[in-house]
Amino acid sequence: RKEVEQDPGPFNVPEGATVAFNCTYSNSASQSFFWYRQDCRKEPKLLMSVYSSGNEDGRFTAQLNRASQYISLLIRDSKLSDSATYLCVVNGGSGGYNKLIFGAGTRLAVHP
Amino acid sequence: DTEVTQTPKHLVMGMTNKKSLKCEQHMGHRAMYWYKQKAKKPPELMFVYSYEKLSINESVPSRFSPECPNSSLLNLHLHALQPEDSALYLCASSQNTGMETQYFGPGTRLLVL
Numbered sequence: 001r002k003e004v005e006q007d008p009g010p011f012n013v014p015e016g017a018t019v020a021f022n023c024t025y026s027n028s029a030s031q032s033f034f035w036y037r038q039d040c041r042k043e044p045k046l047l048m049s050v051y052s053s054g055n056e057d058g059r060f061t062a063q064l065n066r067a068s069q070y071i072s073l074l075i076r077d078s079k080l081s082d083s084a085t086y087l088c089v090v091n092g093g094s095g096g097y098n099k100l101i102f103g104a105g106t107r108l109a110v111h112p
Numbered sequence: 113d114t115e116v117t118q119t120p121k122h123l124v125m126g127m128t129n130k131k132s133l134k135c136e137q138h139m140g141h142r143a144m145y146w147y148k149q150k151a152k153k154p155p156e157l158m159f160v161y162s163y164e165k166l167s168i169n170e171s172v173p174s175r176f177s178p179e180c181p182n183s184s185l186l187n188l189h190l191h192a193l194q195p196e197d198s199a200l201y202l203c204a205s206s207q208n209t210g211m212e213t214q215y216f217g218p219g220t221r222l223l224v225l
Contacts, residue, residue, distance in 0.1 A: 034213065043202055043216040044155065087154060098143060098209045099168065102154035 001026055006088050006103035013110055017078045021106050023071040023088030030101075032091035033064055035073050037084045038105065044087055047073075078110045115139070116217035118203050124223045127193060133220045135186040135203030143209040144186040146178060147202040149219070155202055161186060162209045193224045 006023045013019050025033075033050035048055060050062040050071055061074040071088055088103035116137045125131050135144065143162050147155035159178045160168035166178065175197075177189040186203055200219045206212035 032212075041200075041221075043218050046213055046215065049213065098206055098212055098214065099157060099160070100155075100214060104154055 002104075003027060003092060003101045004088055004090050004103040006086075007106045008104075010107035010109055013078055013108070015078055015080060015110055015112055017110075018074065018076045019078060019108065020075075021073045021086055021088070021108075023073075023103055025069050025071070025088075025090045025101070027090070027092050027101075028066075028069060030090045030092060032098075033071050034089040034100075035060075035062055035071075036087040036089055036102075038087055039084045044102075047086070075108075078108075080110050080112065083108055083110045116203055116205055116215055118201075118217035118220050120220055121218065122221050122223075124225065125190065125193065126225050127195075129193075130189070130191045132190065133188040133201055133203075133222075135188075135217055136184055137205040137215075137217075138184055139205065139215070140183075141205035141207055141215075142183060143206045143212070144180065145204040145206075145214060146186070146188050147204060147216075149200040149202055151199075159188075160209065167209060190222075193222075195224050198222055198224045 035047040036044040037047045038044045050064045054063045059076045063072045085105040085107045087105045090101045092101035119134045146158040149155040158172045161180045164180045179187040202219045203217040204214040206214045
């Protein structure tokens with residue numbers, strides 16, 4: 001089983017659609033969770049950290065369910081500029097080391 | 113300012129060449145990282161430096177040699193690489209090696225002929 005698993009995608013949605021990505025992780029001791037966005041041939045950029053209480057940043061909402069070891073990202077009112085690969089990232093380090101474990105990524109394509 | 117810079121942006125080298133990749137951050141971060149990313153794959157951790165000391169080497173071949181001259185700089189020395197080492201090499205930094213957010217540089221796209 002992969003340490004971080006994501007929806008395989010790709011997701012092709014029209015502008016204005018709502019789209020949800022799911023992610024599960026295997027290490028119950030993980031303490032930090034993130035969504036990164038990566039555009040084609042660019043570096044990953046932090047989209048948002050994910051907290052147990054859930055958090056929202058504009059059109060983006062992230063949720064964490066520790067009991068189910070499940071993370072989600074909801075994008076409302078999709079824009080063309082949201083087209084990218086979304087990486088679910090979990091801190092898998094031990095002994096104090098910040099080792100990020102990346103999911104394989106889910107590709108989103110928003111069309112007019 | 114969450115900026116990590118990397119040079120060069122692109123690099124083409126032969127299997128007998130020696131080259132170096134450079135990474136710099138001025139955010140006062142004490143942890144720096146090298147990742148390798150192949151096409152359509154997620155980044156894979158190579159090395160972690162904490163307070164200028166090598167903390168983690170993810171069983172990387174010795175043809176890759178990291179160096180941290182000071183708290184702002186991280187180098188990756190390359191020697192006798194193989195074509196399969198062609199990839200995007202990403203540098204990242206974080207405040208320390210706790211559960212911190214990592215910020216990535218734009219990467220160096222390496223092609224080994």
